[in-house]
Amino acid sequence: MAEPTKQEIQAVYPTVAKTIADALGCDVDQVKLDVSLIEGLDAESIDFLDLVFRLERAFKIKIPRGKIVEDARGDLPEAEYEQKGIVTEAGMQRLRAFLTEVPADRFTTPLKVADVPRLFTTETFCKLVVRAQHAAATAG
Amino acid sequence: MSGHFSAYSFVDRITELQPGKYAKGEFQVPVRVARFPSTLVAEAAGQLAAWNAMAFLEYKVRPVAGLASEIRFGPEVRPGQRLDIAVSIDTCELDAVSYSASVDAEGVRVLELDNSVGPMLPMEEFDSPSAVRERFELLCGPGAPSGRFQGVPQPDVEVVERVPEQRVVAMLRVPKEAAFFDDHFPRRPVYPGTLLLDAHIGLSLQFAGESKRWPMGTRFAATRVLGMKMRSFTAPGEILELWVDVDPPSDPTKSKCKTGVRRNGKTVATGGIEITARSSN
Numbered sequence: 001m002a003e004p005t006k007q008e009i010q011a012v013y014p015t016v017a018k019t020i021a022d023a024l025g026c027d028v029d030q031v032k033l034d035v036s037l038i039e040g041l042d043a044e045s046i047d048f049l050d051l052v053f054r055l056e057r058a059f060k061i062k063i064p065r066g067k068i069v070e071d072a073r074g075d076l077p078e079a080e081y082e083q084k085g086i087v088t089e090a091g092m093q094r095l096r097a098f099l100t101e102v103p104a105d106r107f108t109t110p111l112k113v114a115d116v117p118r119l120f121t122t123e124t125f126c127k128l129v130v131r132a133q134h135a136a137a138t139a140g
Numbered sequence: 141m142s143g144h145f146s147a148y149s150f151v152d153r154i155t156e157l158q159p160g161k162y163a164k165g166e167f168q169v170p171v172r173v174a175r176f177p178s179t180l181v182a183e184a185a186g187q188l189a190a191w192n193a194m195a196f197l198e199y200k201v202r203p204v205a206g207l208a209s210e211i212r213f214g215p216e217v218r219p220g221q222r223l224d225i226a227v228s229i230d231t232c233e234l235d236a237v238s239y240s241a242s243v244d245a246e247g248v249r250v251l252e253l254d255n256s257v258g259p260m261l262p263m264e265e266f267d268s269p270s271a272v273r274e275r276f277e278l279l280c281g282p283g284a285p286s287g288r289f290q291g292v293p294q295p296d297v298e299v300v301e302r303v304p305e306q307r308v309v310a311m312l313r314v315p316k317e318a319a320f321f322d323d324h325f326p327r328r329p330v331y332p333g334t335l336l337l338d339a340h341i342g343l344s345l346q347f348a349g350e351s352k353r354w355p356m357g358t359r360f361a362a363t364r365v366l367g368m369k370m371r372s373f374t375a376p377g378e379i380l381e382l383w384v385d386v387d388p389p390s391d392p393t394k395s396k397c398k399t400g401v402r403r404n405g406k407t408v409a410t411g412g413i414e415i416t417a418r419s420s421n
Contacts, residue, residue, distance in 0.1 A: 025410060044371055046206055046207070046259060046370070047369075049206065049207070049257060050257070050369060053207070065231075065235045065236060
């Protein structure tokens with residue numbers, strides 16, 4: 001499936017930003033495209049769940065649960081992606097390739113699997129929405 | 141574990157069930173309870189959704205309070221009334237169940253709940269999977285005996301800051317011991333989010349009653365809860381800070397508030413409460 005383009009990301013960004021602001025109770029101006037939701041906006045795991053449901057309603061799309069993490073791992077078998085809760089070197093390569101919106105210096109090692117969501121930015125969620133739109137279009 | 145499946149359980153019977161899709165059930169509010177707050181009606185709806193989801197996912201996980209986009213409260217339920225509960229499950233997966241629900245009492249709609257989400261956590265952490273399975277089978281069969289619920293204590297709330305017409309802050313002392321902790325949950329006692337909401341609604345109603353905006357004798361009821369989000373668990377004995385910020389008036393019969401709960405400066409829950417004023421006549 002084609003990767004989201006800059007234009008597609010920009011097209012969904014205003015609604016994604018408003019949805020994030022509503023979910024986190026922050027000002028929409030704080031929701032920059034490159035802000036980390038956890039480190040920059042104090043999001044917690046319940047907020048990610050909230051956000052996914054809100055994005056589904058806002059865009060009338062279906063986002064399977066755990067979709068970001070699943071997509072991030074791609075076709076890499078779980079045993080090659082992580083060992084004892086730490087992302088492997090192969091897993092790190094895969095994450096860097098998938099989360100292109102995240103600056104390289106934020107991929108610190110060792111990276112716990114549980115800390116992968118710390119990398120997610122507003123753009124990560126824009127891409128999630130665009131991929132879901134692509135999937136819906138493909139499905140018919 | 142004497143209060144297990146009784147001290148904070150609000151489904152007596154499951155009358156219709158399609159696992160992962162919908163369920164209908166009943167709960168008889170005992171005649172002798174002093175009060176049955178509307179938030180317990182919401183709890184009953186959440187519990188019916190939970191029974192459905194737990195059975196669908198083979199008792200590996202159980203949902204806990206998480207999100208509710210909107211809860212609309214109708215007339216208060218009276219002791220002795222029977223609740224007819226219906227839940228419609230939108231999605232049910234290992235990380236969360238999302239559902240909507242409605243509850244009637246003697247043919248009158250007393251609660252509607254839209255877009256609720258219960259995050260799933262490992263069942264073993266909270267309860268015995270086999271005990272939960274057995275209980276579910278009982279509920280789907282002859283049903284549990286009614287009258288088990290003994291009521292809940294009034295929340296211990298003390299106002300510590302008050303800015304008339306604008307803001308009120310109070311401390312909520314969660315009891316160290318209470319019967320409902322035996323049921324919610326047997327292996328990990330957690331102060332129920334619906335009791336926290338009840339305390340918050342009580343504080344909001346009290347503050348509305350102090351307002352000069354309304355004529356003397358006006359009665360108030362919480363009619364809606366919006367965007368409720370529970371961020372963390374509250375253990376027995378904890379002290380919480382409840383705050384209520386009243387929005388500038390925009391409707392002659394309503395007062396809307398933003399509300400939150402903090403523990404040691406960290407947010408535990410957020411949401412909004414709408415209070416409706418009713419003339420005393």
